[in-house]
Amino acid sequence: MAKMNMVQAINSAQDVMLEKDNSVVIFGEDVGYFGGVFNCTEGLQKKHGLQRVFDTPIAEGGIIAMAIGMGVNEMRPVAEIQFSDYIYPAFDQILSEASRLRYRSGGEYWAPITVRTPCGGGIRGGQTHSQSPEGIFTHVSGIKTIMPSNPYDAKGLLISAIEDNDPVVFFEPKRLYNGPFYGDPKDPPQAWEKHELGEVPEGHYTIPIGKANTVRKGTQMTIVTYGTMVHVSTAAADLSGYDVEVIDLRTLIPMDLEHIVESVTRTGRCLVVHEATKTGGFGAEILSQIQEECFWALEAPIERVAGWDLPYPHAFEWEYFPGKARVLDAIKHVMEG
Amino acid sequence: MVPHSAKNLNVPAPRHRPGEKPEFDDLDISNAGALPRPHVMSDPKELFPFANGIIRVLNMKGQAHGEWDPKLDPEVLRQGLRDMLTTRIYDDRMQNMQRVGKMSFYMKSRGEEAVAVAQAMALDKDDMLFPSYRQQGLLISRGRDLLDMMNHCLSNAGDNCKGRQLPIMYTWKEGNFFSISGNLGTQFCQAVGWAVASSYKGEDAIASTWIGEGTTATADFHHGMTFAAVYDAPVLLNVVNNQWAISSFQGFAGGEKATFASRGIGYGMPGLRVDGNDFLAVYAVTKWAAERARNGGGPTLIELFTYRADAHSTSDDPTKYRPEDEARVWPLGDPVERLKGHLIEIGEWSEERHTQAMAEITSLVTQKYKQAEALGTLNTGERPPVSSMFEDVFEEMPDNLRRQRQQLGV
Numbered sequence: 001m002a003k004m005n006m007v008q009a010i011n012s013a014q015d016v017m018l019e020k021d022n023s024v025v026i027f028g029e030d031v032g033y034f035g036g037v038f039n040c041t042e043g044l045q046k047k048h049g050l051q052r053v054f055d056t057p058i059a060e061g062g063i064i065a066m067a068i069g070m071g072v073n074e075m076r077p078v079a080e081i082q083f084s085d086y087i088y089p090a091f092d093q094i095l096s097e098a099s100r101l102r103y104r105s106g107g108e109y110w111a112p113i114t115v116r117t118p119c120g121g122g123i124r125g126g127q128t129h130s131q132s133p134e135g136i137f138t139h140v141s142g143i144k145t146i147m148p149s150n151p152y153d154a155k156g157l158l159i160s161a162i163e164d165n166d167p168v169v170f171f172e173p174k175r176l177y178n179g180p181f182y183g184d185p186k187d188p189p190q191a192w193e194k195h196e197l198g199e200v201p202e203g204h205y206t207i208p209i210g211k212a213n214t215v216r217k218g219t220q221m222t223i224v225t226y227g228t229m230v231h232v233s234t235a236a237a238d239l240s241g242y243d244v245e246v247i248d249l250r251t252l253i254p255m256d257l258e259h260i261v262e263s264v265t266r267t268g269r270c271l272v273v274h275e276a277t278k279t280g281g282f283g284a285e286i287l288s289q290i291q292e293e294c295f296w297a298l299e300a301p302i303e304r305v306a307g308w309d310l311p312y313p314h315a316f317e318w319e320y321f322p323g324k325a326r327v328l329d330a331i332k333h334v335m336e337g
Numbered sequence: 338m339v340p341h342s343a344k345n346l347n348v349p350a351p352r353h354r355p356g357e358k359p360e361f362d363d364l365d366i367s368n369a370g371a372l373p374r375p376h377v378m379s380d381p382k383e384l385f386p387f388a389n390g391i392i393r394v395l396n397m398k399g400q401a402h403g404e405w406d407p408k409l410d411p412e413v414l415r416q417g418l419r420d421m422l423t424t425r426i427y428d429d430r431m432q433n434m435q436r437v438g439k440m441s442f443y444m445k446s447r448g449e450e451a452v453a454v455a456q457a458m459a460l461d462k463d464d465m466l467f468p469s470y471r472q473q474g475l476l477i478s479r480g481r482d483l484l485d486m487m488n489h490c491l492s493n494a495g496d497n498c499k500g501r502q503l504p505i506m507y508t509w510k511e512g513n514f515f516s517i518s519g520n521l522g523t524q525f526c527q528a529v530g531w532a533v534a535s536s537y538k539g540e541d542a543i544a545s546t547w548i549g550e551g552t553t554a555t556a557d558f559h560h561g562m563t564f565a566a567v568y569d570a571p572v573l574l575n576v577v578n579n580q581w582a583i584s585s586f587q588g589f590a591g592g593e594k595a596t597f598a599s600r601g602i603g604y605g606m607p608g609l610r611v612d613g614n615d616f617l618a619v620y621a622v623t624k625w626a627a628e629r630a631r632n633g634g635g636p637t638l639i640e641l642f643t644y645r646a647d648a649h650s651t652s653d654d655p656t657k658y659r660p661e662d663e664a665r666v667w668p669l670g671d672p673v674e675r676l677k678g679h680l681i682e683i684g685e686w687s688e689e690r691h692t693q694a695m696a697e698i699t700s701l702v703t704q705k706y707k708q709a710e711a712l713g714t715l716n717t718g719e720r721p722p723v724s725s726m727f728e729d730v731f732e733e734m735p736d737n738l739r740r741q742r743q744q745l746g747v
Contacts, residue, residue, distance in 0.1 A: 025537065030479060051537060057567055059556075059560050059564075061556055062557075062561070065525075065526030065529070065530060065557065065560055065561070065564075066526055066529055066530035066564050067530060068527045069526070069529060069532070069533070070530040070537075072465075072515070072527070073465070073530070073535060073538075075534045076536065089556065092520060092523060093523060096518060096520045097518060097520070098525060099528065100518075102730070102731070102732070103729045103730055104501055104506070104516055105503065105508040105516035106496070106498040106508060106729065107499075107509070107517050107729040108497065108509075108510040109510060134650065142730050142731065144731070164732075165732045166731045166732055210735065217745065224561060235613070253735075254731075254735035254736065258736070260671065322415035327716070
C-alpha cells in the first residue's frame with residue numbers, strides 16, 4: 001500500500017495497465033512529454049516509450065475516432081479529453097460510433113475504449129473548465145459512465161474500465177484530485193494522505209463496474225450521490241443530527257439500483273445530490289427509479305440538490321456550487337417536511 | 338430589417354438545373370496517359386500536378402495509354418467487369434424490391450462501380466475497409482455471398498446485423514469490412530486509428546476509407562487528414578467525388594475553389610486525382626498508394642472523379658434538382674461500358690460474352706433473392722428473435738435491459 005492522491009492513483013492505474021498489457025496505449029492533448037495538464041500521465045511516456053504514451057492534435061473528435069479505430073484493431077486505447085467541457089466535439093464519435101458499434105454490427109465489432117476526462121467545479125475554472133456533463137452520457141445506450149470519489153476507487157475503477165470490452169467514459173472530479181472537498185472553500189485544503197481511501201495498493205486490483213458503495217451507514221434517510229458531492233453530503237450528514245446513510249454510486253451506468261433500493265426501503269427517506277445542473281440531470285433518473293421501486297416504503301417525497309440550471313458562473317462559483325449548507329437544508333426538509 | 342444589397346456574397350450554383358441542356362465541354366480533363374507515374378516514395382511536394390490533373394489510362398475508345406497502365410491480366414479485367422456487373426444488377430434488383438415494399442430503403446451505386454471494385458481488387462484481403470454507404474462493390478469483389486447481403490437488406494432472420502440497421506449499412510467482419518454508419522464521415526478518422534494500430538503492431542495490413550466529396554466539409558474529414566499526416570498512418574483516404582450530395586452539388590463542399598485531391602497538399606500528403614470511371618486508372622492509383630503506405634510512406638488522399646448516375650437513395654428524385662440526362666452526357670462515361678469496351682478492344686471480350694455474363698448474373702441474383710425472400714422480408718416471414726433486440730448494447734446485458742426485456746414479455 002502507498003499514500004496516493006487521486007492524480008497519483010489514476011497515474012498508477014495507467015502505469016499498471018501499460019505494464020500488464022501491450023495493447024494499452026494512452027494519448028490525448030499534452031499527455032505525453034508534459035504528463036497532462038493535471039499530471040495524470042506524468043512520467044508514463046518516459047517509462048513506457050513515445051509510442052505508448054503520446055500527444056495528439058487538438059481535435060477531440062479525432063482523438064476519439066482514432067481510439068475507436070485502434071480499439072477495432074485489437075488495442076485498448078485510453079484517451080484523455082483535457083477537460084470534460086471540451087468533450088462535445090467528440091460527442092458524435094462517442095454517441096453515434098463507440099456506443100453503437102457492437103449493437104449495429106450485430107456484435108461483430110466493438111471498441112474497448114476508455115475516455116478519461118476531468119469534470120466538475122470548485123476550482124475557479126469558469127464555465128469552460130467546471131462542467132459536469134455526465135447526464136448527457138448516461139442518456140446514451142451503450143456506454144458505461146463512471147465517476148469515482150477517492151483515490152482507491154479511482155484506481156480500481158480505472159483498471160476495470162481499461163479491461164472492460166465496452167466503451168467507458170470515466171469522469172474525474174478535479175476538485176478531488178489533491179484531497180477530499182467537503183463543500184466549504186474557506187476550509188483549509190485537505191490532503192488524501194490523511195484519508196483512509198488515500199491508501200492505495202501499488203499493483204493491480206479492480207473495483208467492479210456497476211457496484212455502488214455505502215460510505216456512511218444510517219437508518220433515517222439515504223443520500224444517493226457521486227463524485228465530489230459524496231464528501232459534501234457526508235459532511236452535511238455529520239452536521240445534521242440525523243442518522244443519514246450516504247451511498248456513493250461510483251458507476252452511473254450501469255446503475256446499482258438494487259443497492260439503492262435496499263437502503264431506501266430500509267430508511268424510507270431519500271435525497272439525491274449532484275453537482276450537475278438539475279433539470280434533466282442524472283438525479284432525475286435516480287429519483288424516478290427509486291420512486292418506481294420504493295414508493296410504498298417512502299415516508300416523504302424524494303428531493304434533489306443539484307447545480308442551478310445555469311452555465312457555470314465564474315464570479316458566483318460558491319453561490320452556484322451545491323455546498324454543505326444546501327445539502328443540510330435539504331436533509332432537514334426531507335426529515336422534517 | 339437589414340439592407341439587402343449583396344456585393345460579394347457567393348452562393349454556389351451547379352452548371353445546370355432541370356430543363357437545361359447539360360454540357361461539360363469546358364471541364365479540364367487530362368488525356369489518357371498524359372500524366373506520368375511518379376515513384377511511390379516521391380516527396381508530396383513533387384506531386385502537385387497529380388492533385389490538379391486527372392490520372393487516366395483508358396481513353397474513350399477503350400485503349401490503354403501511359404505509365405499508369407497496370408497491365409493487368411485479361412482474366413483479372415474480366416473478373417473486375419463481372420464484379421461491376423454483379424454490383425449493378427444486384428443494385429437494380431434491390432431497388433426494385435424496395436419499390437414494391439419488400440424493404441424500407443435502398444441506395445444504388447450506378448456509375449461508381451469501378452471505385453469499389455477496382456479498389457478492392459488492388460488491396461490485399463487483410464487490408465481493412467472503412468467504407469461509406471455506396472461501396473457495395475467492395476463486398477462483391479471480396480466474395481461476400483449475395484444472399485447474406487440481401488438478408489441484411491431485408492432485415493430477415495439471416496441478417497448478421499440482426500435487424501438493427503437500415504438496408505445497405507452492411508457489416509462483414511470476416512471480409513475485413515467495417516460496420517457502415519449512417520452518420521457521414523465518422524469512419525474516416527477511425528480508419529486512421531485502425532492503421533495507426535497496424536503500425537504499432539508492426540503488421541503489413543493497411544486501412545482504406547471512403548468519404549463523399551460533400552462530406553469533406555465535415556470536421557471528421559479534417560480530423561482524418563490531420564491524424565493520418567501526423568502519425569504517418571498507412572491508410573488510403575478516398576474522396577468519391579460523384580458531384581452530388583443529395584441535391585447539393587460539389588460546389589457546396591468548396592469543389593469550385595480547388596480540387597478535393599489538392600486538400601492533401603496542405604497536409605503534406607500526396608493528393609492524387611483519378612478518373613473514377615476508369616477501372617485501370619483506379620486500380621493503378623490504389624496500388625500506388627497501397628505500396629507507399631506499406632513501405633512506410635504514410636497516407637495518400639485519392640479523389641475519385643466520377644458521377645452519381647442515379648438518385649442519392651430511394652428517398653429522392655434527382656430530376657427535381659438536375660437535368661435528367663446529365664449522367665448520359667458525363668464526359669468520362671460509364672465505368673462498366675468503358676471496361677467492357679477495353680476488353681473488346683484488346684480482343685478479350687465480346688458483345689455475346691457480355692450478354693451471356695449479364696444473363697448469368699441476373700439469374701444468380703434472381704435465385705439468391707428468391708432464397709432471401711423465402712427466409713423473410715421486413716414485413717413477412719422470419720425476423721431475428723425480438724428478444725435479440727436487447728442484446729449487444731453491452732457485452733453483457735445489464736439489469737435494466739433484462740427488466741425491460743421481461744416487461745416486453747420476450
